[in-house]
Amino acid sequence: MRDGQVVKGVQFRNHRVVGDILELAERYTREQADELVFYDITASPDGRSVDRRWVTDVARVLNIPFAVAGGIRSVADAEEVLNRGADKISINSPALVDPDLIGRLARRFGSQCVVIGIDSRAQDDGWRVYKFTGDPERTTAAERDTLDWVREVQERGAGEIVLNCMNQDGVRSGYDVEQLAAARAACRVPLIASGGAGAAEHFASVFADAGVDGALAASVFHSGELPIGRLKRFLAARGVDVRT
């Protein structure tokens, strides 16, 4: 999301408009998506409060759960998004800036609606967390080891973790199964794989080899190249327990 429209970039750069939100939301509901995540990428880097009326519009048409990510820096921000009808809030950079925010949100709304998004990239010595990834000019490596952060956010009250492997984002060469398997071993709450999905085979391998609870993708669905219904039939045939 940027200024009320859906955009998708390649490795977090060059975002282009891919369609009207409501049209896309309805399409994914028809196609049997299990859950949607809306990332408002303008919000966090600009440091301004955002117009969130679109959340109400989305809630009005969607009959599956959805999360909103981007620019939620306080309990009041979260409350607005949840009152507008979102089921979960997903926090990324603001949790890195103010880790106590995770606990405040969990105590107020319950862990079940507090998702922590982590943007992570491989370094020579493991994986490192990145912040402000919505804006290429401001994206910076936080001084945090990804697996340490995975453990810490759970202790602070995260109810779910979306691990976005940046090396893979938008390039469609498959999920980072090695990194996700390492995160799985450190994660007792639901873990969602993100970044790199390009083919049905990639989904099958991330479920089988990394043991994730869910797989998130954007480009491959937005383009219509891999319809969700077809993907789910493929996964069911491979023994993955999916809602069809």
Place this chain on the structure above:
Amino acid sequence: MGRDVTIVDSGGANIASLRFALERLGARVELTTDAGRLRAAERVILPGVGAAADAMERLRWRGLDDVIPALEQPVLGICLGMQLLGRSSAEDDADCLGVLPLAAERLPAAAGHPVPNMGWLRLEGLVDHPLLHGLDDGSWFYFVHSYALPVDELCLARARHAEQFCAVIARDNFCATQFHPERSAADGARLLRNFLELAA
């Protein structure tokens, strides 16, 4: 459809999605904590988010702990609302409304089954009941909870986390679902429509 539904305004978030789901079915929706309006309602939904003891405290404060069990029109409890219809909850040892002779228990955690239970589960053992018309064993519904009522002869359907629990229940004019029908796609909409069509 032109049905009227009155939602007990339990003060939590997530009432918006329930309201929108009912409006998509053509229902007219009112939110209230007023005892008189609840007694006069055509049908009532008791939603619920947060902890059982807090939710009961809010109902008691409004005098609704006496009003709700005495309602004679169709009543649907959703999620925590289902647990509140029970006798008590293990969550903070809360006394509940006592419409159902059951106590909510904490879900046992097990490898691969974290608590809270969040996600889509299949229903099993569906009983023939107007609330479940058009739904079958294996229908998927969306759950978000840490406590549940146990399996009992009043159950209309079960679901399985680490162990089986009661997913749908009914007694007289009261019925309840542990899942969120408003977030359970077409099958959830079907269940809400069935509730709207229950004889008032």
